[in-house]
Each structure stands twice: as C-alpha cells, then as structure tokens.
Amino acid sequence: MLIHNFAPKKQIKxxxxxxxxxxxxxxxxxxxQAQTALEIIKKADDKMRGKTSRSExxxxxxxxTWEREMTMKSWSKGTEMSMVLITAPAKDAGTVFLKRQKExxxxxxxxxxxxxxxPSMMMQxxxxxxxxxxxxxxxxxxxxxxxxxxLNDSTIEGRVCWKLxxxxxxxxxxxxxxxxxxxxxxDYLQLRTEFYDEDGILINTMTGSDIKDLGGKILPSKMxxxxxxxxxxxxxxxxxxIKFDEPIEDSFFSAENMKKVK
Numbered sequence: 001m002l003i004h005n006f007a008p009k010k011q012i013k014x015x016x017x018x019x020x021x022x023x024x025x026x027x028x029x030x031x032x033q034a035q036t037a038l039e040i041i042k043k044a045d046d047k048m049r050g051k052t053s054r055s056e057x058x059x060x061x062x063x064x065t066w067e068r069e070m071t072m073k074s075w076s077k078g079t080e081m082s083m084v085l086i087t088a089p090a091k092d093a094g095t096v097f098l099k100r101q102k103e104x105x106x107x108x109x110x111x112x113x114x115x116x117x118x119p120s121m122m123m124q125x126x127x128x129x130x131x132x133x134x135x136x137x138x139x140x141x142x143x144x145x146x147x148x149x150x151l152n153d154s155t156i157e158g159r160v161c162w163k164l165x166x167x168x169x170x171x172x173x174x175x176x177x178x179x180x181x182x183x184x185x186x187d188y189l190q191l192r193t194e195f196y197d198e199d200g201i202l203i204n205t206m207t208g209s210d211i212k213d214l215g216g217k218i219l220p221s222k223m224x225x226x227x228x229x230x231x232x233x234x235x236x237x238x239x240x241x242i243k244f245d246e247p248i249e250d251s252f253f254s255a256e257n258m259k260k261v262k
Contacts (some may be wrong), residue, residue: 036045037148037164044188045143047217050224050244052077055215057239061129064232070127079141081253092127096258104133107258114255123175128227130204130235134175145172146179156191157209159184176203187218202228215242 053076059070070092076082086095094109104117122134146166154161166179177198182191189211195204204227208220223237251257 003137023180029149037162038143038151040162040183040188041146041148041166042143044181044190045141047188048190048219049076049079050217052246052247052248053215053242053244054248055239055242057237059127059129060236060238062232062234062236068128075248075252077248077250077253079143081250083258083261084128085255093241095127096261098253098255098258100253105255105258107212107255109259110261114258119173123241130227130230130233132175135225142166142179142181145169145174151180153185154182156184157184157211159189159191161185161191189218189220191220204228208239214239215244217242217244219259 069090082099084097086092096107098105149165151163161182178196180194193206210222221239226234
C-alpha cells in the first residue's frame with residue numbers, strides 16, 4: 001500500500017513563517033554588526049581626541065645600537081586641526097607641525113621657514129621615529145576614509161576586544177591598504193593596530209599598554225610602534241598628561257602661531 005506523507009498546509013505555513021523570520025533576523029544582525037563596527041571605531045577615535053585636547057609626551061626611538069629621546073607638546077581640535085611642538089632635545093626644539101583640514105605644514109626654526117608637506121610625504125618617517133607623518137597629524141581618518149567590519153573577539157592585556165578590519169574606501173587618499181584594529185569592549189581602548197600595505201604585507205604594529213586615568217579618561221599611556229621588517233627597532237610614546245575639552249580658538253592653529261607657540 002502506497003502511503004503519501006504530506007505535511008498539513010498549516011504546518012507548511014508555520015515553517016515558511018519561521019524561515020522568513022530567520023532570514024529577516026539574519027539580515028538585521030548583519031546590518032547591525034556593520035553599524036556597530038563603525039560605532040566602535042568612532043567611539044575609540046573620539047575617546048582619544050575629545051572635542052579638544054592638550055598633552056605632553058615623551059618619545060623614545062630604540063635601535064639595536066642606540067636610543068634617542070624627544071619631548072613634545074600637542075594640541076588638537078576635532079579632527080580638522082592639530083599642532084605638534086618639539087620641546088627637546090635642543091637641536092630639534094621649536095620644530096612645529098600644523099594641520100588644518102587637509103593641509104599640513106612644518107615650521108623649522110633653524111632656517112626660519114615653513115614647508116607645506118605634500119601627500120607623498122605622509123608615509124615617510126616622522127622625525128626619525130617609526131611613526132609616519134600621517135600617524136602624528138592624522139591626515140587620514142579611521143572613521144571617514146575606511147569601511148569597517150567586525151571579524152572576531154580576542155583578549156589583549158586581559159581585556160576582551162573586538163578585532164576589526166578597516167578597508168580603504170575607493171576614493172580615499174590613505175596610506176594603508178588594510179588595517180586591523182583590536183578595541184577593548186569595556187572602555188573602547190585601541191590596544192593593538194596592524195598596518196598593511198596595498199600588497200597585504202604587514203608594515204607596522206602599534207600596541208597600547210600601561211592603562212591609567214589621563215584627563216579623566218581611562219587610556220593607554222604607553223604606545224609602541226614596531227616595524228615588521230626591522231628587527232630590534234621600535235618607537236615608544238609615553239603620555240605625561242592630557243587635558244580634554246578645554247576651549248581652544250581656531251586662530252591658535254595658524255601658520256603665524258607656529259613661529260611663536262610654546
């Protein structure tokens with residue numbers, strides 16, 4: 001005897017309803033994740049900047065056979081304006097870097113001359129360190145110039161982090177072909193960032209550690225930039241202090257002020 005095993009129409013409708021709901025939920029989760037990736041990067045970036053910031057830091061350049069230290073002060077307002085002043089050693093003191101929108105200038109007191117830096121110089125070493133000019137003056141924006149994707153979770157410095165992939169937008173004027181960033185889920189700290197060129201080769205790794213209260217925010221006070229192809233080389237940046245959200249006039253970030261800022 002042939003037995004036909006047909007599911008009741010009501011059961012089929014319920015199954016199709018569940019399937020449709022699952023598909024919609026999956027799409028919603030994918031969209032929510034993409035939105036969350038952007039929000040994570042924005043929160044991490046905003047936390048480091050504030051509306052304005054003033055800070056003082058020490059930079060140590062480490063090489064296999066020698067070491068050198070510099071001290072500097074920096075000011076920033078939003079993402080469009082920043083200034084960096086070298087205060088020591090004496091031979092570099094008074095050197096200033098200024099960013100206004102997408103224009104970047106370097107004042108050199110030894111020749112009393114201001115030079116506008118072209119985009120081609122953004123990948124070059126900043127003051128002989130393992131940081132690039134772009135790292136210090138932030139010509140490119142991790143928020144605006146890249147698309148963002150959550151990959152997985154990792155633990156760094158005992159903190160659970162999102163691992164994020166940043167891919168340059170087609171028309172973005174950026175120096176990196178890909179960036180991977182690990183952001184702490186609790187305090188939105190950027191604890192590790194890997195920078196790759198257009199061929200997918202790792203160039204630099206930046207790590208954040210020695211977490212403490214800086215200007216009322218929990219932040220890494222020590223950043224290390226380590227080049228992938230130069231064994232024994234690294235640059236260590238240590239924040240002495242930071243003050244956030246104090247008023248700074250736009251006129252502070254001017255070519256004229258580069259010559260007299262202290």
